[in-house]
Amino acid sequence: MNGHPLLEAREVTVRFGGLTAVDAVSAAFAPGELVGIIGPNGAGKTTFFNALSGVIAPTSGELFALDQRLTGAQPHRFAQQGVARTFQTPRVFAELSVAANIGFGLQFAGRKRQASWLLKDETSILSLIGLSAQAALPAAAITPSQQRLLEIGMALATRPRLLLLDEVAAGLTENEVDAMGQLIRRLRDELDLTVIWIEHAVTTLLKYVERVIVLHQGRKIADGTPAEVVRNAEVVEAYLGDEMVEAA
Ligand SMILES: Nc1ncnc2c1ncn2[C@@H]1O[C@H](COP(=O)(O)OP(=O)(O)O)[C@@H](O)[C@H]1O
Ligand SMILES: [Mg+2]
Numbered sequence: 001m002n003g004h005p006l007l008e009a010r011e012v013t014v015r016f017g018g019l020t021a022v023d024a025v026s027a028a029f030a031p032g033e034l035v036g037i038i039g040p041n042g043a044g045k046t047t048f049f050n051a052l053s054g055v056i057a058p059t060s061g062e063l064f065a066l067d068q069r070l071t072g073a074q075p076h077r078f079a080q081q082g083v084a085r086t087f088q089t090p091r092v093f094a095e096l097s098v099a100a101n102i103g104f105g106l107q108f109a110g111r112k113r114q115a116s117w118l119l120k121d122e123t124s125i126l127s128l129i130g131l132s133a134q135a136a137l138p139a140a141a142i143t144p145s146q147q148r149l150l151e152i153g154m155a156l157a158t159r160p161r162l163l164l165l166d167e168v169a170a171g172l173t174e175n176e177v178d179a180m181g182q183l184i185r186r187l188r189d190e191l192d193l194t195v196i197w198i199e200h201a202v203t204t205l206l207k208y209v210e211r212v213i214v215l216h217q218g219r220k221i222a223d224g225t226p227a228e229v230v231r232n233a234e235v236v237e238a239y240l241g242d243e244m245v246e247a248a
Contacts (some may be wrong), residue, residue: 004066006031006162006194007052007083012061014047021047023218024061029162029196034188036205037198038224039215045198046088049164050213052196053085054078065162068238079108082161086168090151098131101139105157113157115190129153129183145172148180156187163187165197169204181208195207204216206230 005028014022022044029035037045046047050056050062054075063070065081092101102122118128126132129149131229134142139150148168162189169177185208187196198248199205206212206226222232229235 005029005064007054008064009048009052010062010064012048012051012063014044014056015059018046020218021052021115022051022164022215024221025215025218026061027213027220027223029194031161031194032188032192032208033211034185034195034197036209036212037196037215038202038205038212041200042217043215045200045215046166046238047218049085049166049196049198052078053083053164079158080126082159083164084155084158084160084162085164086155086166087149088166088170089116090144090147092139092147092150095138097144098139098150099126099135102126102153102157105154108158117161118191119156125153125157128156128187130179145176148172149183152183152187156191160193162196164196165195167198167200169199169201181205187244198241216227 006108008028010026011024012026013020013024014024021246025048035050039045042192047056051058054070054073055076057072065078065083070077070081093104096104100121102125106122116151118124126135129152131146131149131153134146142150144214152165169180172180181204184195184197187193197204209226212226212229213220214229222229222235
């Protein structure tokens, strides 16, 4: 990896009482990477994201953004370093319009670095995520898949360098999933973003990412290209089995 990684976790552990949800996971994310994180329910994916975005302080281990040590810092310090995320259950302001939800994200961008023209204002962001026609509707009135897009738009409005996506394709139809995969690639390509994308559905994700990290019972058991990971005996034997091989 050239230069500093955009974000780096070193031996990050998160415990909840006696349960080790994330177990000494190390991973570095370089500028421009599109990385998937997969693993069965309860593997520790969301908890790892919570640590990467400052929502949860690790029990032990270190976090760095570029050359800044962020271990134990509040979420707003992670945001200042350009980290933005979505939540597994979308968090939008139901009674506000779609455009106003984006406006809320833009308020946080403040004096931040020069943004791409694609992130200039509500109109450009709504066009990027494909919700221009819904701009005036209350967020509660759009479909669940549109709410996921809106949450991505709100994260983009903060003009991040690193976008963390937690199961944004869950519950979508096959066509919607493909559109989501293409959108995520486009965001990475055109906005100069680093993207880390959690998905429980393996087949979806492997088509779109260049690198995939596999978590199992809190441990990182694989980190490589999709082709490498699906041939990893521990990954296949542990829990993913044939579904994953077919996907590759
Ligand atoms: N706030 C919490 N308190 C206690 N246990 C938790 C908490 N959050 C997650 N866990 C537990 O940590 C483990 C990992 O959960 P999670 O990170 O949500 O997994 P994933 O996103 O891979 O499904 C699970 O056993 C879950 O029940
Ligand atoms: Mg989760």
